[in-house]
Amino acid sequence: MKRLAVFSLFFIASLLIAEPLTQEQMIQKGTEVSTTLVQKLGNELKTQMQTGGPIAALHFCSQNALSLTDQVAKESGTAIKRVSIQNRNPVNAATFEEKAILNQWQAMLKNSETLPAYQLTKLSNGHTVYYKPIVINKDACLKCHGDIAGDSPLAKAIKETYPEDQATGYKMGDLRGMIVVAF
Numbered sequence: 001m002k003r004l005a006v007f008s009l010f011f012i013a014s015l016l017i018a019e020p021l022t023q024e025q026m027i028q029k030g031t032e033v034s035t036t037l038v039q040k041l042g043n044e045l046k047t048q049m050q051t052g053g054p055i056a057a058l059h060f061c062s063q064n065a066l067s068l069t070d071q072v073a074k075e076s077g078t079a080i081k082r083v084s085i086q087n088r089n090p091v092n093a094a095t096f097e098e099k100a101i102l103n104q105w106q107a108m109l110k111n112s113e114t115l116p117a118y119q120l121t122k123l124s125n126g127h128t129v130y131y132k133p134i135v136i137n138k139d140a141c142l143k144c145h146g147d148i149a150g151d152s153p154l155a156k157a158i159k160e161t162y163p164e165d166q167a168t169g170y171k172m173g174d175l176r177g178m179i180v181v182a183f
């Protein structure tokens, strides 16, 4: 019992004095966590598209994308979100600072420049954030984010679930948004 108490004390103390992550560690962790999230969402999406088609997959995403994201965040001890300027889910709207980065990347694409794999930025509040571009890189993305016929059942389902949807009209290679990982 006493040993347990001493151990607990050390454990709590080590948490309190834990060294902040180095830049290298943040890059490594950010890359790891964002890859996990993309894989997790991608696998679910693929399964749902194959078994139920785009409308079922749409409903699955609207009900589970955020909780799957939270799960990855919890497991990694970070905060993660996906944001976009042309967002579908209002929760995923980019902030002012995030828009500035997305606009910068948008301009790079326009100039046929290659996007960085990630960007690490120290915010004015002292926190460092890892950003990773999300590009439309699969035909499957266009099913729900491309040109969708206005009178199709899918268009209706999108409109019902997301009356403010802005996330259609994308083409292959377009910047769709980014993953934001905060430490």
Ligand code: HEC
Pocket (backbone or CB within 6 Å): 042, 045, 054, 055, 057, 058, 059, 061, 062, 065, 066, 082, 083, 084, 086, 087, 088, 089, 090, 092, 134, 135, 136, 137, 138, 140, 141, 142, 143, 144, 145, 167, 176, 177, 178
């Ligand atoms: C079955 C339809 C469907 C497909 C296919 C699909 N998405 Fe989405 N997407 C959604 C829905 C619904 C949301 C909103 C719910 C959420 O994920 O938070 C969304 C949201 C997003 C967001 C978050 C920003 C926002 O607009 O809310 C990104 C980024 C995104 N999708 C990228 C992609 C990419 C990249 C692909 C291809 C790999 C893809 N999506 C394929 C339906 C789809």
